[in-house]
Amino acid sequence: MEYQEPLFFRVMQWAERADRDVVDMVSGNPDWGSPPAISEGLHEYADLGGDAFQYAPSPGLDDLREEIAARRGVDADRVVVTNGGGMANTLGMARALERDAGDEVIMTDPVYPYYPGKTTMLGGEQVFVPTERDGSLDPADVRDAAGENTACIIVNTPNNPTGKVYSEETLRELVAIAEAVDALLVVDEVYDHFDFTGEFTSALTFDSPNVVVTNSFSKTFAITGFRVGYAVFPEAHVDAAISRNMLTNVSTTRPGQYAVLHALRETDPDYYAESRALLENRVDAFTAALDEAGAEYSTPDGAFYVLAKFPGFPGTLENVRALIEDAGVAGMPGTGFGESKAEWIRFALVTPRVDDAAARLTDYFA
Amino acid sequence: MEYQEPLFFRVMQWAERADRDVVDMVSGNPDWGSPPAISEGLHEYADLGGDAFQYAPSPGLDDLREEIAARRGVDADRVVVTNGGGMANTLGMARALERDAGDEVIMTDPVYPYYPGKTTMLGGEQVFVPTERDGSLDPADVRDAAGENTACIIVNTPNNPTGKVYSEETLRELVAIAEAVDALLVVDEVYDHFDFTGEFTSALTFDSPNVVVTNSFSKTFAITGFRVGYAVFPEAHVDAAISRNMLTNVSTTRPGQYAVLHALRETDPDYYAESRALLENRVDAFTAALDEAGAEYSTPDGAFYVLAKFPGFPGTLENVRALIEDAGVAGMPGTGFGESKAEWIRFALVTPRVDDAAARLTDYFA
Structure with a gap:
C-alpha cells in the first residue's frame, strides 16, 4: 500500500480542477481556528x-x-x-x-x-x-x-x-x-x-x-x-x-x-469543549444525510472522519472522481486505508460546509 | 566516536557550574542577531x-x-x-x-x-x-x-x-x-x-x-x-x-x-556582509592572542571556528576543564572531532567577548 499523500494529491487536484464548486472533505486540516x-x-x-x-x-x-x-x-x-x-x-x-x-x-x-x-x-x-x-x-x-x-x-x-x-x-x-x-x-x-x-x-x-x-x-x-x-x-x-x-x-x-x-x-477549557461540540454537531448532520442517502456508515466515537458506503457505488477512485464532478463533494477513496474499506469513502468533517455536502449527497443518491 | 551533544553538554555544564566568569566558546549559536x-x-x-x-x-x-x-x-x-x-x-x-x-x-x-x-x-x-x-x-x-x-x-x-x-x-x-x-x-x-x-x-x-x-x-x-x-x-x-x-x-x-x-x-545585503566582517575581525583578534600565547593554529578561510594547540597542553577533557576553571574560557576538546585533532581545542567565535577570551588565554599561557 502506498502512503497517503500521492493519492491525497490526486483527489485534491480533481477537486481543484473541477468545473464546479466542490466541498473539500479530503484533508484533515482543522478549520475552526486556533485559540488566540x-x-x-x-x-x-x-x-x-x-x-x-x-x-x-x-x-x-x-x-x-x-x-x-x-x-x-x-x-x-x-x-x-x-x-x-x-x-x-x-x-x-x-x-x-x-x-x-x-x-x-x-x-x-x-x-x-x-x-x-x-x-x-x-x-x-x-x-x-x-x-x-x-x-x-x-x-x-x-x-x-x-x-x-x-x-x-x-x-x-x-x-x-x-x-x-x-x-x-x-x-x-x-x-x-x-x-x-x-x-x-x-x-x-x-x-x-x-x-x-x-x-x-x-x-x-x-x-x-x-x-x-x-x-x-x-x-x-x-x-x-x-x-x-x-x-x-x-x-x-x-x-x-x-x-x-x-x-x-x-x-x-x-x-x-x-x-x-x-x-x-x-487557553480556556471551553476552547476544547467547543471544538468537540462543533464536530459532534457535524457528525449528527452528516450521518442524518447519509441515512437519507441510503448509505451504510459507522457513527464515530471520536476524531473527525466518517466512513460511508453508498449502495451500488463502491469507493473506487473513479467513483470518488464522479462524486467530485457530479455531486460537488470530495472524499478519500477507502482503498487509501487498506483492503477492508475498498467499498467505502472517508469524509473529513473539518469544513464549515458539512451541511452543504450533506444536502448534495442526499440529492445525488436520492 | 560519539556524536557531539553528550560531550558538548558535559563541557557546557562545567562552564555553567564554574565558580567564576567563563566565556562560552563551545556552542555554535550565532550571537550577532537576526535581520529584522x-x-x-x-x-x-x-x-x-x-x-x-x-x-x-x-x-x-x-x-x-x-x-x-x-x-x-x-x-x-x-x-x-x-x-x-x-x-x-x-x-x-x-x-x-x-x-x-x-x-x-x-x-x-x-x-x-x-x-x-x-x-x-x-x-x-x-x-x-x-x-x-x-x-x-x-x-x-x-x-x-x-x-x-x-x-x-x-x-x-x-x-x-x-x-x-x-x-x-x-x-x-x-x-x-x-x-x-x-x-x-x-x-x-x-x-x-x-x-x-x-x-x-x-x-x-x-x-x-x-x-x-x-x-x-x-x-x-x-x-x-x-x-x-x-x-x-x-x-x-x-x-x-x-x-x-x-x-x-x-x-x-x-x-x-x-x-x-x-x-x-x-534583508539588505549589508546584513550578510556585516556579520562576515564581524567574524573576520574576531578571527584577527583571537589569532593574534594565540600568537602571543605561543599556540599553533590554522587561520580559518571561513565559518566561525578556530582550532588551537597550546604548547605542552593537549586538548584533553581534563585540560578543557582546567581552561574553564583556571582561565575562564570554554572550548570543545578536539577529540570530539576525531583522532587527528586530539591535541587541539576548538573555539567558536560566536560571542561578543572574543577579546576577553583572547586576553585570558594570553595571560594563562604567558
Missing part, C-alpha cells in the same frame, strides 16, 4: 530574538516538557518533543525495530497510511489485523498475529479513519500482548481531545515498560503546519529516542514550541 | 491564522522553494525544505545508503560529529580520510578510500571545525570520484555566507547527477532554533528524498518557513 494564545505566543516569541532564536534542547524546551508531563501524569524525562505527531510515530516505531526484537509491525486494516509507509522506510514488515465493521479491534486477533518476530504494535485511538475509540479493556489486553512478546505498543492519541464518548482511555494509564504514547498539538490547536508533537517513552527507551531525534532533526522548531507552551497555559 | 525581517515575518504570520496555520507541502512552501532555487540557479523541483541542515544531511545520506550501492560513507577526520552519528543510525559504515594540518583535503586520499562499496562521500565547506574552504579543483575532483564509484557526494554548505576568501565554490557549480547540496538558514540568519534548511537533489533522487521527508516529519514548520521567506526577500 497561539498567535499571542508567536508574537511574544518574535520579539525575543537573540538567544531565544537559537536551538531548543533536543528533547524539547524544559518548560514545555514539564507542562506536558504534568498533564499526562508522567515524569518530564520521559517526554520527547518532536516535529509533530509524524516524527513522534517515527521515533516510536524506529525504537521498536532497532532492538533486534523482530522486524514485524502489527497494525490494523483499515490503517492510517503513514504507518505502513514508515514501516517500509524503517526496514520492517507490515502485518495487518482486520478490525470489525464498526472499527473495533479484537485483541484476540492481535494475539494471534503476534509472536517472537513482532517488534511493534501500532494503534490509533480515537481512530482515523474509523472514528473508533478503543475501550480500556482492549488497551489493557494490547499492553499485555506487547509485554508477552516483547514488542513496543505505540499508541497514537492525536485525536484525544475529540472523544465523543467520554470514555477515551490513554495507554499511559497502564504504566508499562512496553508502551510508547504519541501525540501532537496539530489537531488540538488547529496548527498542523507548526509541527509540534511529542512522544512519551518508557524509561529504558527514552535516551535512544532522544538520540535518534537529535541525529535526525537536531531539535524541534522553537517558535512553535514557544507558541504551544503559551497556548497550553492560557 | 525575521521578526517581522513571524509577526505577519502570527496574524494569518486559519488555513495559513495548516500543513505546508512536504517539500516546502512553493514560494520558498522558488526563492531558494532562483538564488542557487537550480530548478525549484529539486529543492526540498527540511527541518534545518540536520534533516537535509539526514535525507542526503539516507538516499545515498538506500540505493543498494554500498554501505560505506567517506568523511574527513576531523569531522563534524553528526556525520558519523547519522551514518550509524542509517546502517552505514564510516570510512575516515585524514585532512592536512590546515584542514585541506587531498582528493587523491578520497580516491584511494573510494570503491564499489562507497555509497556516500560527505564533506563540509566552509568547514567545521577546521575553517577550510575547499578549492574549486578539490570539489571538481570529489565530484568525479563520486561519479566514478556511483556514490552520492553530499556537500554541506551551511557556512557559505561566512567565506573570508571570496573563493568559495558551491558544489552546485558542477551540475552532476551525483551531487546533493545541503544548506540551512540557521547560521545565515542567526536562527538555529527555527529549523529551516534545505537540500538540492539531482532529478533522479528528489522524489525519494521528498517521500522520506514526508514519512519522517510530514513537513517542515510553516511559521519558520514563512519568516525565512520574508527575510530572504527583505
Whole structure:
C-alpha cells in the first residue's frame, strides 16, 4: 500500500480542477481556528530574538516538557518533543525495530497510511489485523498475529479513519500482548481531545515498560503546519529516542514550541469543549444525510472522519472522481486505508460546509 | 566516536557550574542577531491564522522553494525544505545508503560529529580520510578510500571545525570520484555566507547527477532554533528524498518557513556582509592572542571556528576543564572531532567577548 499523500494529491487536484464548486472533505486540516494564545505566543516569541532564536534542547524546551508531563501524569524525562505527531510515530516505531526484537509491525486494516509507509522506510514488515465493521479491534486477533518476530504494535485511538475509540479493556489486553512478546505498543492519541464518548482511555494509564504514547498539538490547536508533537517513552527507551531525534532533526522548531507552551497555559477549557461540540454537531448532520442517502456508515466515537458506503457505488477512485464532478463533494477513496474499506469513502468533517455536502449527497443518491 | 551533544553538554555544564566568569566558546549559536525581517515575518504570520496555520507541502512552501532555487540557479523541483541542515544531511545520506550501492560513507577526520552519528543510525559504515594540518583535503586520499562499496562521500565547506574552504579543483575532483564509484557526494554548505576568501565554490557549480547540496538558514540568519534548511537533489533522487521527508516529519514548520521567506526577500545585503566582517575581525583578534600565547593554529578561510594547540597542553577533557576553571574560557576538546585533532581545542567565535577570551588565554599561557 502506498502512503497517503500521492493519492491525497490526486483527489485534491480533481477537486481543484473541477468545473464546479466542490466541498473539500479530503484533508484533515482543522478549520475552526486556533485559540488566540497561539498567535499571542508567536508574537511574544518574535520579539525575543537573540538567544531565544537559537536551538531548543533536543528533547524539547524544559518548560514545555514539564507542562506536558504534568498533564499526562508522567515524569518530564520521559517526554520527547518532536516535529509533530509524524516524527513522534517515527521515533516510536524506529525504537521498536532497532532492538533486534523482530522486524514485524502489527497494525490494523483499515490503517492510517503513514504507518505502513514508515514501516517500509524503517526496514520492517507490515502485518495487518482486520478490525470489525464498526472499527473495533479484537485483541484476540492481535494475539494471534503476534509472536517472537513482532517488534511493534501500532494503534490509533480515537481512530482515523474509523472514528473508533478503543475501550480500556482492549488497551489493557494490547499492553499485555506487547509485554508477552516483547514488542513496543505505540499508541497514537492525536485525536484525544475529540472523544465523543467520554470514555477515551490513554495507554499511559497502564504504566508499562512496553508502551510508547504519541501525540501532537496539530489537531488540538488547529496548527498542523507548526509541527509540534511529542512522544512519551518508557524509561529504558527514552535516551535512544532522544538520540535518534537529535541525529535526525537536531531539535524541534522553537517558535512553535514557544507558541504551544503559551497556548497550553492560557487557553480556556471551553476552547476544547467547543471544538468537540462543533464536530459532534457535524457528525449528527452528516450521518442524518447519509441515512437519507441510503448509505451504510459507522457513527464515530471520536476524531473527525466518517466512513460511508453508498449502495451500488463502491469507493473506487473513479467513483470518488464522479462524486467530485457530479455531486460537488470530495472524499478519500477507502482503498487509501487498506483492503477492508475498498467499498467505502472517508469524509473529513473539518469544513464549515458539512451541511452543504450533506444536502448534495442526499440529492445525488436520492 | 560519539556524536557531539553528550560531550558538548558535559563541557557546557562545567562552564555553567564554574565558580567564576567563563566565556562560552563551545556552542555554535550565532550571537550577532537576526535581520529584522525575521521578526517581522513571524509577526505577519502570527496574524494569518486559519488555513495559513495548516500543513505546508512536504517539500516546502512553493514560494520558498522558488526563492531558494532562483538564488542557487537550480530548478525549484529539486529543492526540498527540511527541518534545518540536520534533516537535509539526514535525507542526503539516507538516499545515498538506500540505493543498494554500498554501505560505506567517506568523511574527513576531523569531522563534524553528526556525520558519523547519522551514518550509524542509517546502517552505514564510516570510512575516515585524514585532512592536512590546515584542514585541506587531498582528493587523491578520497580516491584511494573510494570503491564499489562507497555509497556516500560527505564533506563540509566552509568547514567545521577546521575553517577550510575547499578549492574549486578539490570539489571538481570529489565530484568525479563520486561519479566514478556511483556514490552520492553530499556537500554541506551551511557556512557559505561566512567565506573570508571570496573563493568559495558551491558544489552546485558542477551540475552532476551525483551531487546533493545541503544548506540551512540557521547560521545565515542567526536562527538555529527555527529549523529551516534545505537540500538540492539531482532529478533522479528528489522524489525519494521528498517521500522520506514526508514519512519522517510530514513537513517542515510553516511559521519558520514563512519568516525565512520574508527575510530572504527583505534583508539588505549589508546584513550578510556585516556579520562576515564581524567574524573576520574576531578571527584577527583571537589569532593574534594565540600568537602571543605561543599556540599553533590554522587561520580559518571561513565559518566561525578556530582550532588551537597550546604548547605542552593537549586538548584533553581534563585540560578543557582546567581552561574553564583556571582561565575562564570554554572550548570543545578536539577529540570530539576525531583522532587527528586530539591535541587541539576548538573555539567558536560566536560571542561578543572574543577579546576577553583572547586576553585570558594570553595571560594563562604567558
